[in-house]
Amino acid sequence: MTFFFLTILPFLPLDDLLFLSFGIEKINILKYYLITVLGKILKSFLELYTEIFILNKVSHISNIPLLQLSIISSIAFILLSIIFFKLDWEKYFNKWISKEK
Known part of the structure; x- marks a missing residue:
């Protein structure tokens, strides 16, 4: 359970x-x-x-009609997903760590 x-x-x-x-x-x-x-x-x-x-x-x-709002939110999340996928997270993390030292 x-x-x-x-x-x-x-x-x-x-x-x-x-x-x-x-x-x-x-x-x-x-x-x-x-x-x-x-x-x-x-x-x-x-x-x-x-x-x-x-x-x-x-x-x-x-x-805003529900259909339009659904389409807008879908496009926004697809764009966010692409941006997050394309970012070099290791580079930004290492830059952030080096600033703290």
Whole structure:
């Protein structure tokens, strides 16, 4: 039961860490995958419902139609993803570390 709830937590990949403990304890791998899949499906439903709820509220407040708001947010997140992928994070991290010394 604990493992199921850990698969639902956003931003925390604790289920990956528990995978190691499942191997140490010799727990059935099929049971692990079943729990993981069910938890991830529930997490996806919760995230999608939350996203739709927030988009509806923002659409109502800003008077932008929901379809246009969805397209705008999709384009914005695609652009952010491309920018974050293209950045040389190691270079910026090393520059930041050298400033602190």
